[in-house]
Amino acid sequence: MTHYFISDLHLDAQHPKxxxxxxxFVKNLQESGxxxxxxxxxxxxxxxxxxGDDYQDSLSEQIKCSLKELSDSGVAVYFxxxxxxxxxxxxFANQCGGTLLDEDTIITVGNDRALLMHGDSLCTRDIEYMKARQLLRNPLWQADFLSxxxxxxxxxxxxxxxxxxxxxQMKANDIMDVTQADVDSEMTKAGVVRLIHGHTHRPNTHSWEFNGEARERIVLGDWSDSKGWMIRWxxxxxxxxESFEF
Known part of the structure; x- marks a missing residue:
């Protein structure tokens, strides 16, 4: 049994390809044999x-149907x-037959564990973004916005x-990447040696040692009109x- 991870599709009606x-991709998962x-x-x-979950257009309805079929086929879907x-x-998660995860989630695959994150909370050198993030993630702000x-x-x-x-366009590239000290802090707190995240659009596998412990960080890539990224585990x-063409 295989676990798949994707992120940063940025789906909208302007990019039908x-x-x-x-x-x-979803159809292939259903027919994975x-x-x-x-x-x-x-x-x-x-x-x-x-x-908001009350927003509806043809694309969001298609996505709900596609993921619900995947879920009904026996594949667990997580957001x-x-x-x-x-x-x-x-x-929205329920309509897809899926489950909404906490911001930082630890999973177990066989005898291995990994910390899952989106990745934006690790970009702490981008002070402007971190201030905006604090506001946008505030439940009071969200309730007001959704009203x-x-x-x-x-x-x-x-x-x-x-x-x-x-x-x-005005920011240096390095401040929009993760801060290594925060990566190590979050991994230590979670008690894991592997981190999987997206957000930065810099797909790669990073390996290093921290206090004598081998660690790994796998970064998912963003999708385009002709290529997607996934982790297969x-x-x-x-x-x-892995990247794949479509």
Whole structure:
């Protein structure tokens, strides 16, 4: 039985090729045969924006149906909030037949354990973003935002996205990557030697030693109109970071 991990698809109606690539990926998991998928973990930024579970369009409805079919076939589906879809709630997860995970989640695969994160909370050198994150993750702010009319929420999300893109162009690349000291702190706190996350769009497998302990950090890549990224992990084997065309 194999566990799959993806993140940073940033799905929206403007990128139908990417959406179709995702639907094909899900179909392949359903038809995986002897390499049957046991679970699919979606580690944040599944959507480009998410303004509440009451938002509906044809793409979100297709996604719900696709993931519900996957869940009904026996594959467990898990969601984690990203910095784009942190308003995703239990209602959406339930409609997909899935489960919404805590921000930091420890899983066990065979005899191995790993810490799962989206990854944005590790980018602590980006002080501007961390301040915004503190506000946006505040339950009071979220409740107030979700009480607003849908058109106001959609307009806010579009403006926030535009401002974020402008801000990123002005920042040095290194401050938008994870801070190693925080990586080690979170892994020590969780008692793990392996961390899986997305967010930075810098797919790679990093290995190092910390206090004499071998550690590993696997970073998922972001999807495009022709390529996706995943981690494939089977009990007793090492997790494998892979890209694939569609």
């Amino acid at each position: 990417m959406s179709n690539g995702f639907f094909g 002897s390499a049957k998928a046991e679970s699919l973990y979606i580690l944040g930024d599944f959507f480009e924006t998410w303004v 984690m909030h990203g910095n784009r879809d942190f308003l995703m709630g239990e209602q 607003k009319p849908m058109d106001a929420r959609v307009a806010f999300a579009a403006q926030a996205r535009s401002e974020s893109q402008s801000s990123q 089977e009990a007793g084997e090492l997790p494998s970071l």
